[in-house]
Amino acid sequence: MDRLWAPWRHAYVTSVSGGPIDCIFCEASSGSVRLQPDPARDDLILVRGRVSFVILNLYPYNSGHIMVVPNRHAPNLASMSAEEQAELMTLTRDAEIALTEAYAPHGINIGVNLGNAAGAGVLDHLHVHLVPRWNGDTNFMTVVGNVRVLPEELGESAKRLRPIFERLAAEDA
């Protein structure tokens, strides 16, 4: 598991001014974040619910690596309200459907890392990772080592996934 989750540990965003920001998810939720190094990638959010949203990971482990995140800065499931719990699960379900439709993966990892010891990249703001998996992709990444090979540009991922989330959101409503 260590190898799989390790790529998510590094902080990957700076503020517009170039300094570190406190919480990438709070910044993303408020719409004020500027993601580096490419400002054109500002809009990584795929869909917004009432109390949570779905966002592309700027440094995906695989094509289609997305996260379901509550708007509220809170560290764990224990601190989620009933509404947040319900919508996180609904959006996680929608994310599963969207990834399956868009990428036809062989499998999907769905996971939450709580705390440093578990490899959380953002410690105090809960987020649910979804990573599409293909047979053999772990072996491939091991061979490649630290070099990040991204089979698909993030803008392309957004174009594929956003319409599916929009359709599902209309169905959920």
Ligand SMILES: [Zn+2]
């Ligand atoms: Zn936060």
